[in-house]
Amino acid sequence: MARRKIVLFGEPILREKAKRVRNFDKELKILVQDMLETMRQADGIGLAAPQIGIPLRVTVIEVPEEDPIVLVNPEVVEQQGQRQCSEGCLSYPGYRGVTNRSELVRVKALDVNGEKLRIKADGLLAQALEHEIDHLNGILYTDVLIDKNKIYRTDMLPEDGQPES
Numbered sequence: 001m002a003r004r005k006i007v008l009f010g011e012p013i014l015r016e017k018a019k020r021v022r023n024f025d026k027e028l029k030i031l032v033q034d035m036l037e038t039m040r041q042a043d044g045i046g047l048a049a050p051q052i053g054i055p056l057r058v059t060v061i062e063v064p065e066e067d068p069i070v071l072v073n074p075e076v077v078e079q080q081g082q083r084q085c086s087e088g089c090l091s092y093p094g095y096r097g098v099t100n101r102s103e104l105v106r107v108k109a110l111d112v113n114g115e116k117l118r119i120k121a122d123g124l125l126a127q128a129l130e131h132e133i134d135h136l137n138g139i140l141y142t143d144v145l146i147d148k149n150k151i152y153r154t155d156m157l158p159e160d161g162q163p164e165s
């Protein structure tokens, strides 16, 4: 496994729509392992392939106390309710904002072997799913802030214990 470099806000790849994965080969498995390692090293709870410069629809998510989830070609199929979340991004370290996210999210995707999977989530996992799938569509959390002009430096905030993705 190898840790990859995380690209930062301002890099054009973060604004592109990522391409669907067609080959469930060894290369994909290596990419997923590298993404998991990169996410963990950065203390994140999610990472999308464009964040390491790879324009493919692949994301990994690992929220505390849960097994890691690998999603290939994921699609949000249902969103219910609305709630406000404190949110940050590994591609914009040191900042957080308050976003509008769904209370409940249903996602369909493929796993690293190309098998179908479905996830129903609320709470932090729902937030991470929306955040990561947004990345695959070139959308960043700063696009879904409650107040477009308000982001905060985390060193100016009391520790809220919320991880970045």
Ligand SMILES: [Zn+2]
Pocket (backbone or CB within 6 Å): 088, 089, 090, 091, 131, 135, 165
């Ligand atoms: Zn992010």
